[in-house]
Amino acid sequence: MYGTLCEAPQDPYRGQTPSVVGGERHGVEEDVMSRRSRIVAIVLAGAVSLGMSATSGSAAPAAFPSDRGGTANAAVPVLDWGPCGDDFGGSEGPPGATFSCAWATVPLDYDRTQGQTLRIALKRLEASQPTRRIGTLFINPGGPGGSGVDFASFAWALFPQDVLDRFDVVGFDPRGVARSNPLVCFRSFQQLDNVFGGVPAFPLTRSEYRTVDAAYTTYTSLCERNGGPVLDHMSTADVARDLDLLRRAVGDRGLTYAGYSYGTQLGSVYANLFPGNVRALVVDGVLDPVAWTTGRSAADRRLPFSSRLGSDLGASASLGQFFSLCGRAGPDVCALAAQGDPRTVYDATLAALRRKGPVEVDFGDGPEPVSYQDVVGASLGTFYSPYGWGDLASGVSLVAAAVGVAPVAATSPSSAAAAAASAFAKREPMPQTFEGFEGVACSDSVNPTSREAWWDAGIARDALAPYFGRAWTWASAGCATWPGRADDRYTGPWTAKTSAPVLVVGNTYDPATPYAGAQTVTRLLAGSRLLTVAGWGHTSLGYSTCATTVVGRYLVSRVLPVQGTRCSFDDVPFEDAGSAAARATDARAAGIERARAIVLSGLPRAPRR
Incomplete structure (x- = not known):
């Protein structure tokens, strides 16, 4: 070879x-x-x-x-x-x-x-x-x-x-x-769901901040009690x-x-x-x-x-590639390009979600709520691979139509929904330890001890890397009250x-x-x-x-x-x-x-x- x-x-x-x-x-x-x-x-x-x-x-x-x-x-x-x-x-x-x-x-x-x-x-x-x-x-x-x-x-x-x-x-x-x-x-999956059910990945409002802060405080106290x-x-x-x-x-x-x-x-x-x-x-x-x-x-x-880490900047660069390659591929391949300039449609869709809150979108199995955080996370997840970018575009185009930013793309709604559903459902669960991330990352790293620092840093990072600054910052929210020593x-x-x-x-x-x-x-x-x-x-x-x-x-x-x-x-x-x-x-x-x-x-x- x-x-x-x-x-x-x-x-x-x-x-x-x-x-x-x-x-x-x-x-x-x-x-x-x-x-x-x-x-x-x-x-x-x-x-x-x-x-x-x-x-x-x-x-x-x-x-x-x-x-x-x-x-x-x-x-x-x-x-x-x-x-x-x-x-x-x-x-x-x-x-x-x-x-x-x-x-x-x-x-x-x-x-x-x-x-x-x-x-x-x-x-x-x-x-x-x-x-x-x-x-x-x-x-x-x-x-x-x-x-x-x-x-x-x-x-x-x-x-x-x-x-x-x-x-x-x-x-x-x-x-x-x-x-x-x-x-x-967590002693059971139900206990985990009781703590994190309905909790956004990152907060946009002070009300959401209080929800996220309370969930992580409960989570880390359970780790102190049960971690061993x-x-x-x-x-x-x-x-x-x-x-x-x-x-x-x-x-x-x-x-x-x-x-x-x-x-x-x-x-x-x-x-x-x-x-x-x-x-x-x-x-x-x-x-x-x-x-x-x-x-x-x-x-x-x-x-x-x-x-x-600068991960938010990497994600932001990937988003720029998404817009550029979508425009180059054209409306026959990228549904966002069929609705106008991809960046303009995407930005307007996220702005509408932030103003209005979650909207109901039908991806093929009936309406379900989609939030600002959902679309940001879906985008980031898709960028982990060179495949499925067209499916993400189809999904975001459906959200854009749902919030009234743009009409449904020229592709038929059923085929667009099928493409979006394919992208949004294809990743099967894999075995993992839920607590492994904080167990290692918080042990390794120096962090503030108040989640107010996450609130401030998320705002600052979002100014540098729109959409992804908050998402990446709040990934480590558990470290503020992590009970482990290393x-x-x-x-x-x-x-x-x-x-x-x-x-x-x-x-x-x-x-x-x-x-x-x-x-x-x-x-x-x-x-x-x-x-x-x-x-x-x-x-x-x-x-x-x-x-x-x-x-x-x-x-x-x-x-x-x-x-x-x-x-x-x-x-x-x-x-x-x-x-x-x-x-x-x-x-x-x-x-x-x-x-x-x-x-x-x-x-x-x-x-x-």
Whole structure:
């Protein structure tokens, strides 16, 4: 697959000098969200999944032998691999795929390695050519709160065959998530619905503010009451320590890792805690680690972490692309273009919803209420993928007609409703831990302690990124009163010199982790290489054959792309009708979509009805 590139048989990594290639230097629970209205289903898929450090990243790189992870006194887990039961998704896969599962015992507190323990769930897709096996590729789908076990079930669809031939691919549920001693604040789904039912994703009025504030206050008090010991031990640093024990448990001298979305933060923390243990590390859909933890100034520390990320600016750029590509596609493909200028129609529709409040819209199953927050969330959710943008346009066009902004598009109402319904209902629930997002994100980050700060920051961010400033800011509202402590969290520095260079992948139009995050991590980690992917959506996972090939080559042979390499997505929004139809009948494409659903499954809650 990789032409004349060399493949080291066992790939020892310590002390190797980077090679020169082509003139460039190269280093070798079930979803607790009830099914809401169709438009709100998209909010679940795209509401928001992602946060700062006291260091600005200006410190000189540290030498990699000074690993500071704190796992030296911890016992290495013994992994007893066996068949995967139903609670692990079973052992079935496509022809040639062999799965096995195991539990790993790790310390609850790495300051007390002889004390309480946790059990970490793992699922392994075994290398298809074991005699040529290099080692284990650990993968993380992000969230935080996404299940690595579920993600591993679809690993066969995500990587080139050379990777699948030569690596066991292992996903694990991080501590406090899914099967791994999950943090559970609600005693029942009914209790969850009692707290968040009817609560908007973000407030527009002071009345809505009081509703949101009360819901999060109740939620976090339940976490304090019911969370148990894991509540204080869910930081990304503790997950990175677990990951290093898992690396040792599988017998690998260095870590091979691919992390997506929030999984890039885990990659950054690991690279800085264990810089000498990196064999090959890929981060795709990259968070700025300084922004995720504490920020770069005293003023930053007074902001909610989710308003510091710049994700709202990424979403706003995606919205601009939506308008531009809709206009280019024309009224036969984009229903908003049939009603006038797409931006004008969209803006007027949102303004009317904000003035009037929710309106009844028929997406094919009878009228249902649609709010300003619903349309914002539906837009954001759609932008996580290059597919379905035409369906979003059809849905918004129906809302525009309902509020009296524009007549129904020339497309017949029934076909427009069918398209909208397809977009708004297509994302099926995936297993997740409801509390996983706050459990990790609030543990990692510095935040204000009054939700008034969220109110003020949301207004300020909406001025910079209309529609999405409030949506992203309020994603972290639980952090104001979060009861957990994380004494062992990691907040920098972020400039360690790793034993092998890191591959950083960034999309130009990512609505959750803007391209700037990938640029920042590339600057912070000496020797790392940035792969730019021209495309639309959150991460490049499964959407760019070029990027998949580059990542696969790096994982197997540790060959970095030439400086300045750019890839593109295989499909362009509004031009995907034929491709989408083909993907629907293709097993690998279906596997990619299931895997991407898991990447999104750790997102914070959406409005609940």
